Amino acid sequence: MTEKWVVGVDLGGTTTKIAFLNTTGDILHKWEIPTDNREDGKYITINIGEAIEQKLQELGQSKANLLGIGMGAPGPVDYTNGIIYNVVNLAWEDNYPLKAKLEQVTSLPVYIDNDANCAALGEMWRGAGAGAKDLVCVTLGTGVGGGVIANGKIVQGISGAAGEIGHITVIPEGGAPCNCGKTGCLETVASATGIVRLATQKLNGEPEYQGKLMEVFKNKGKVEAKDVFDCAREGDSLSLAVIDEVAFHLGLVLANLGNSLNPEKIVLGGGVSKAGAILLDKVQANFDRFAFSRVKDSTKISIAILGNDAGVIGAACLVMNEN
Structure with missing residues (x-):
């Protein structure tokens, strides 16, 4: 990997979209995994971490070249602490420490925001709002x-x-x-x-x-x-x-x-x-x-x-x- 990559995650109630992008916002690889809500949603972050690891192995790339993970999640988010509120569709308890959980399983810096906010950012960066x-x-x-x-x-x-x-x-x-x-x-x-x-x-x-x-x-x-x-x-x-x-x-x-x-x-x-x-x-x-x-x-x-x-x-x- 000659350039740094970024991981983008769009967390949905049914499926989770994941992509590797370059630093100018071009999607290099993208795929989906099911969102597993069993047992209070404890597998969601674990599955995302495993999916990233598996894709890196498939591509022969190293995690060391990833700058970090950004995630859009369906609910109000405390951006500073990476805590998500009111997530009934994902079976998590209120005030769920999503950033900390995903950082724990990936050992990468993680940034979380509301999914609609992320869509707005995407359109501003590379879309109709450019x-x-x-x-x-x-x-x-x-x-x-x-x-x-x-x-x-x-x-x-x-x-x-x-x-x-x-x-x-x-x-x-x-x-x-x-x-x-x-x-x-x-x-x-x-x-x-x-x-x-x-x-x-x-x-x-x-x-x-x-x-x-x-x-x-x-x-x-x-x-x-x-x-x-x-x-x-x-x-x-x-x-x-x-x-x-x-x-x-x-x-x-x-x-x-x-x-x-x-x-x-x-x-x-x-x-x-x-x-x-x-x-x-x-x-x-x-x-x-x-x-x-x-x-x-x-x-x-x-x-x-x-x-x-x-x-x-x-x-x-x-x-x-x-x-």
Whole structure:
């Protein structure tokens, strides 16, 4: 190995993505392992350590040339101490010392941050936010995640919970329950899960409607977010109504974030962002409607370009920021 490598880890509830990158953020090797939640999640860090060792052996490389490990984890993180909170999906106890555990099994320096923060860092370093030092990244997937970067640095907050954009309340009264324990969060509306909930609610509430989405619903017994976007492109009225509702709440939240932070770019990622113009044009229109004039003129909404690699690239960036 003639150059130093960095390890990026994107820890998920089902699978863990791991990559070796060079110091300029190019992915050299990447692979996945299952996330083993058995016995209070004690095997998660052990398995990551073993996977790194095995891959190094396969490649004939030495651990001595690794600068360190960066990891994005799903939950609020105390960046300074590498402690992760509220990790029910991973079976760890609260206040889990993730940094210390992974350093123990790998004998390498480890840096931990929230997974959405890492995705934001990745997009800033090598993606749609390249060149921007003030950036908001919103991931629209099964849930809604977020990361805020100010002057090139992740905004952590006092307890590691800054950037929880998905839990901004958009429906203060009578909103749907969210997994966080609140109701009416943006996540209950703008995530893939939220879009399906809205569509199903409308289908059940409008028995006289006989459009394209109802055909899909009857054939499959359910609808998916992709079905809503596909039917909307064909002019389906109910699907368009769902997208109007989603775009209103998302555009309003993004405008308020813009008004608060005035970032150079707001980057939208995750599966829902792949819907394209049918959603994004309406989000932009609502952003323009609610954003302060100078924010509207200076903040650009862009689509994330790194896809599933954003997490490992951003995690590697954590290491580079410390070296």
